[in-house]
Amino acid sequence: MSAHQHTSVKARFGGIWPVTLLCLGLISPTFTLAAPAGTSSTPKSLETNELAALKAEIQQLKKDYHSRIEALEKRLSAAESRLHSQPSTTGMEYAGATATNTSSRSANAFNPAISLIMDGRYVDYASRPGTGRLPGFRYHPEYGLDAEGFNIGESELTMSANIDDKFYAQATIAFGNDNGETQTEVEEAYIQSTALSHGLTAKLGRYYSALGYINEQHPHAWDFADLPLAYSALLGGNLKNEGMQLNWLLPTDHYWEMGIEMGNGGHFPAAGNHNGLSSQTAFITSGGDIGISHSWQAGLSWWHGKSRESLVNNSPWLFSGDTYLNALDVVYKWAPMGNNKEENFKFQFEYLRSRDSGTLSSDGDQPQPYTAQRQGWYAQAIWQFRPLWRTGLRYDRVHAAGQNGESWPEEINLTSSGHHFSRVSAMLEWIPSEFSRLRLQYNDAISGGYHLPGQTPFEDSKWTFQYTVSMGSHGAHQY
């Protein structure tokens, strides 16, 4: 074998070459042991110096092999340690064992997770829908009831991704139809830290406040087609915040989370242009498991926001002052053996209270002191009684009380007598997959202590048929 051939073979069978040599090396001790035995039977005619030469030669061979074996052993252990860093092994091989999972390397490989939620509904009121605004409440300027008949509801376009090893970002743009006009709104657009430790998480941007429980949920995650009255009447929807949030998860085995938010106070129930931080939130949440089938979560939260000349119920009157919110939320979930695919149950309760303290003024008049208290609560139970089917029941109640002194003009819709309203809602859902849902809901307006002669009820009983579908990636839901 020429030297050239030798190297080429070595290169081609580089993998097995050390093994082959090692085998030779392992055989060699047998050979060297056998050799002296052979010498004893050598005819005496052989010269002793010849014997010595042979011995020396064997010794040399032995030495040679020794060093070569040593070198080989070194190479083998190096190769072995390299092997350990690769997911492959002899004797445990399977198809494609040495293949690695390569993903696409195209230009759009780093596209964010994109999800489009589409919602549509058919609404039928028992008689006339009324104004949708209960007297005694200060409403979100854009608050209104669902339009009758077929309507595309609110669709949400969400994009999210890890920005780098420090931040995650998410943006949700909602677009819907309001009286024939297409409306677009940035529901959320925030960045969130992923690189803080010690249980700390920070958020910056516009986000749903951590107040209450349902507040952080987007409409597609609601269990009913509409928000509880406590939310729609007191907050006008999800309470948004534009600013920062700092969360701290305690290092305990039990779940304790607390946090604060500072915002610009630009979102209802706060309003107006502010310099600096005009809304603050504080919250504390706890939760845990009871056995393997039950789990719960409960929270307390506080919010304060400042209003500067905020339009009251689309009247010429303006509110300036402070609004305080307190919320209590309790959620309980049951899933047999922790499997919620086939059957599960969920109960949730929330209580919200708000207090306005400030002044009301209309054009050119002297501002008049104004305080008001409102509260609302709801309790709902959702039961998935078989795969793909869910049903739910909700009781809702809001109450406006404690308006002070003055009897406000009719146009402002803040008459001083106490009002309450309650309703019961029932729904049935068919969920063919995780990505689609059909829902039938009935809202029954059971009582309203506000009935004044000649007034229509502010919200009437109604049927809602709703479909919700999800396209693209669909992120995980919070508890």
Added chain:
Amino acid sequence: MHHSLTKTFLALTTGVLLAFSSQAAINVFACEPEWAALATELGGGNIHAFSATHGKQDPHYIQARPSLIAKLRNADLLVCTGADLEIGWLPVLLRKSGNRRIQPGQPGYFMATDFVPLLDKPQILDRSAGDIHAAGSPHIHTDPRRIATVARVLAQRLQALNPEQANVYQQRADEFLHKWQEAITRWENRAKGLHGKKIITHHKNWVYLQDWLGLQGVATLEPKPGVPPTASHLSQLHAVAKQEPVMAIIYAAYQNPKPALWLSKRSGIPAVELPFTVGGNKQATDLFSLFDTTIDALLQAAGRQPEHGQQP
């Protein structure tokens, strides 16, 4: 003699380490019991493994519960299956954990499917095909050869996270892999007769077991992945079962046994509940007994296979 001395020395060292390591232990948050079991095999007393799910839970559908967030906050190493198996809950846990150590890209983030080739990668990604996993089937732990691969990489990860104990992890990994190789040979010998046998499965979560043992999955009880079995689909399967000699109808411990039992009753094909993971039945207390009992159940089914076309 030398060997037993080494062993005694190791046992002593481990004992001493155990006594001192209560606070130094690596907190492992495993998404599924099989990875908690594997981490325990490799880490022994140097780690404290917690499994987010138990053997009778479907890992696809888990709530991002407060208790899990609290556990992940204090974890040093996250060991999950990956390949989108936990997509419905893990991302929320990660974002809420406030724990940098286990975020993607960090040494504490370990997805087992990143290190083994995956089967059943869908050719067409369309949700009309059901709830499919884009990266391929994630249920790799039903193939012990793939577990061996994961074990090797996981041992390195433990060494990297806890270099002071690197020797202990290496020693434990070597011992485990040696025992594991022996066990694989044993299981393969026992299961030789299963090669080429046809099975019907509830969900497509046995593809790696099938690949390993040469079992042939001819149909699933779910008409499409993630879609619950329907009466019409089961009737169709009944017709299929009449034409082909099917050895068993297989379902996981966490799955509803009714559809499998329904079809079994009508076709005479034995319905077999397999543990799917550690804790899936009483016998499956660790990875070794998991495969022991799985092979037992399959062989038992093969033994009482009815004559082709037999009706009860």
